[in-house]
Amino acid sequence: MASQPLMNTYARMSVAFERGEGSWLYDTQGNKFLDALSGIAVCGLGHAHPAVTQAITDQAAKLIHTSNLYTIDLQEQLAEKLCAVSGMESVFFGNSGAEANEAAIKLARLYGHNKGIENPSIIVMEQSFHGRTLATLSATGNRKVHAGFEPLVGGFVRAPYDDIAAIEAIAQNSPNVVAILVEPIQGESGVRIPADDYLANLRKICDQNNWLLMLDEVQTGNGRTGSYFAYQSAGILPDVVTTAKGLGNGVPIGACLAQGEAASTLKPGNHGSTFGGNLLACAAALAVVDTIEKENLCDRASQLGAKMIADFTEELEGADYIRDIRGKGMMIAIELDQPCTELAVLAKVKGILLNVTGDGKVIRMLPPLTLTDSEASLIVGVISKLIKIIAADDRDHPRS
Ligand SMILES: Cc1ncc(COP(=O)(O)O)c(C=O)c1O
Numbered sequence: 001m002a003s004q005p006l007m008n009t010y011a012r013m014s015v016a017f018e019r020g021e022g023s024w025l026y027d028t029q030g031n032k033f034l035d036a037l038s039g040i041a042v043c044g045l046g047h048a049h050p051a052v053t054q055a056i057t058d059q060a061a062k063l064i065h066t067s068n069l070y071t072i073d074l075q076e077q078l079a080e081k082l083c084a085v086s087g088m089e090s091v092f093f094g095n096s097g098a099e100a101n102e103a104a105i106k107l108a109r110l111y112g113h114n115k116g117i118e119n120p121s122i123i124v125m126e127q128s129f130h131g132r133t134l135a136t137l138s139a140t141g142n143r144k145v146h147a148g149f150e151p152l153v154g155g156f157v158r159a160p161y162d163d164i165a166a167i168e169a170i171a172q173n174s175p176n177v178v179a180i181l182v183e184p185i186q187g188e189s190g191v192r193i194p195a196d197d198y199l200a201n202l203r204k205i206c207d208q209n210n211w212l213l214m215l216d217e218v219q220t221g222n223g224r225t226g227s228y229f230a231y232q233s234a235g236i237l238p239d240v241v242t243t244a245k246g247l248g249n250g251v252p253i254g255a256c257l258a259q260g261e262a263a264s265t266l267k268p269g270n271h272g273s274t275f276g277g278n279l280l281a282c283a284a285a286l287a288v289v290d291t292i293e294k295e296n297l298c299d300r301a302s303q304l305g306a307k308m309i310a311d312f313t314e315e316l317e318g319a320d321y322i323r324d325i326r327g328k329g330m331m332i333a334i335e336l337d338q339p340c341t342e343l344a345v346l347a348k349v350k351g352i353l354l355n356v357t358g359d360g361k362v363i364r365m366l367p368p369l370t371l372t373d374s375e376a377s378l379i380v381g382v383i384s385k386l387i388k389i390i391a392a393d394d395r396d397h398p399r400s
Pocket of ligand 1: 096097101131245
């Protein structure tokens with residue numbers, strides 16, 4: 001037997017949670033933690049939301065899984081609902097963000113082949129994150145994610161994020177391009193927010209070149225940034241949208257949505273997934289989409305997120321070690337001028353869960369959309385204090 005029964009793929013913290021309620025998690029020792037990470041943008045409705053609990057317990061007692069060989073009414077209902085909220089026309093269901101992106105990548109390649117392009121390629125961005133399967137890690141713009149897994153899947157052309165001139169230059173020189181795959185906000189590389197007109201400019205270039213505009217909303221979707229999908233605040237319609245994370249509030253589900261020609265590109269036999277869109281996952285996701293609408297959680301995320309950013313800005317005013325405080329809705333980041341990875345551990349000791357991303361200098365918060373005002377104040381107060389403490393400590397004991 002292996003000395004470690006779990007493969008060593010995560011550097012885990014030494015805490016195990018056994019129960020959750022709203023924004024709070026309770027560990028096996030009885031300690032409580034305010035969850036400002038939501039399982040990395042997954043539990044947008046908080047933990048044990050009654051609507052989701054009810055939907056999955058009722059469905060589990062009836063039927064969990066049949067097969068995509070048969071009609072699944074709940075899957076059709078969910079597809080209709082998602083099309084209504086997104087402006088898309090058809091949906092493929094998988095089980096994760098990576099699978100949703102795999103579907104988009106395959107769809108784009110087939111779209112290209114249908115146009116007679118034998119070696120279609122997709123523009124992807126530096127510092128992007130699209131998943132850990134071979135195609136999605138190859139699409140990802142982070143050398144650390146590639147290292148050791150070469151040969152990478154081909155057919156991706158890389159461009160700097162938020163750089164329209166670079167995309168225009170590719171358009172002049174790359175006849176095989178069929179699509180752009182891009183995050184509306186880059187989450188894993190540190191909540192990097194592009195210019196307000198970035199998506200609209202990408203839309204224009206895609207229209208001029210007959211490319212598909214494919215948005216990875218795995219992290220930004222499902223109300224996280226203050227609209228159901230982030231592109232809705234940019235006033236554009238993509239051809240393809242992928243989502244996962246917040247869609248099932250913890251029950252695994254991913255979706256690739258499409259409209260226009262992209263909606264009918266995949267045909268029977270082109271793609272599939274045994275578990276994708278099974279009854280249990282669809283029951284959970286239907287409850288999530290309904291609750292986001294009924295509880296007006298997009299507006300709530302937009303307003304409370306803006307308030308938290310304003311409060312952090314006030315608390316940390318004048319601190320020269322703060323590079324930036326930014327975010328959209330409940331996707332919030334504080335960038336320091338120095339590495340601060342220890343902050344996640346210190347915050348956990350103080351009973352708040354968050355993570356540090358980017359190059360170790362970006363404190364990222366992705367709280368539930370259901371966060372209360374007082375929970376938001378608690379996060380701002382405790383985290384601002386901790387930032388001041390570690391910055392002062394660094395000044396007294398500078399790193400080489
Ligand atoms: C933008 C984006 N795309 C794709 C993924 C991959 O999703 P999953 O881990 O569900 O495969 C992630 C996960 O962090 C993500 O943030």
